């Protein structure tokens with residue numbers, strides 16, 4: 219059989235590896251850590267730095283296709299891999315998605331709506347950006363942020379210095395604060411032949427910048443904007459020649475769907491698809507990158523609810539397991555820390 223290489227060994231890599239195994243593929247993880255959630259289910263693991271060109275080349279030669287579960291990888295590493303074999307999605311998707319400024323410009327060029335934004339390289343830039351955008355804003359590092367890390371909220375002009383220090387005085391973007399009714403994501407799979415399939419859009423609730431719950435069906439504010447959001451997400455995928463699962467996050471606002479960010483990978487807000495859809499995001503990602511036909515993205519139940527288990531909630535597992543409507547997923551992480559995603563629970567309903 220064939221082997222899929224995965225950059226990153228976290229829970230997303232774990233769930234990709236499980237889907238790969240179901241379809242008869244082996245997986246080989248490449249990650250700088252010694253181990254991680256994907257190690258339990260992947261037969262091979264290479265521990266090396268993303269800067270290690272020789273290790274990357276050896277990894278690429280050991281697999282039939284390379285994908286990633288984590289977008290904060292130096293694109294030159296992905297280019298090194300691409301010289302040795304197939305990388306899906308490709309380096310351009312990674313380049314755009316890992317830089318908030320590039321990402322917003324890319325989406326604006328395609329006709330998408332974003333929060334007003336300005337690049338910030340200095341405190342001076344930040345003060346000018348506040349003049350232009352307003353002081354109700356969020357300062358975000360351009361790179362490496364996830365789960366709301368690397369962000370500082372501003373409410374008045376005097377917050378500039380504190381915010382600039384809080385994000386470590388690095389290349390950033392100031393975004394106007396968007397007033398939105400609800401948040402949702404568009405998750406699509408694009409096959410090697412360009413076929414695109416969408417899952418239903420869940421209403422996503424974030425707490426402290428971290429996804430807390432995803433609910434299907436979403437309410438009317440979201441339902442009214444999904445068509446327009448999908449059209450944009452498809453344009454993004456087509457423009458990038460994308461192969462695999464792509465996630466675009468949106469705010470449902472009075473002006474229509476406002477694009478927040480994209481993830482060039484499977485996404486936490488799609489975990490509900492494991493039980494809640496005919497074909498889940500991990501399987502369709504594997505199918506896409508392996509050049510197989512995509513599976514049906516339709517709902518397996520009329521109502522689906524996913525809740526993240528963050529920090530130490532082990533005390534709740536027995537009660538979760540006692541309810542037959544629940545599906546418990548644990549990522550095998552040894553240490554529960556506050557804000558750390560330890561697992562999730564999906565509930566199907568009528």
Ligand code: ATP
Nearest residue numbers: 333356363364365366367393394395396424427479
């Ligand atoms: P993820 O884990 O989704 O990658 P992230 O660290 O990249 O998170 P964002 O998605 O940019 O962070 O922001 C996290 C959350 O903060 C959003 O889902 C939203 O709730 C809120 N948020 C972000 N940007 C804005 C904005 N411009 N206006 C209002 N709320 C925002």
Ligand code: MG
Nearest residue numbers: 363364365479
């Ligand atoms: Mg993000």
Ligand code: MG
Nearest residue numbers: 365467478479
């Ligand atoms: Mg986000």
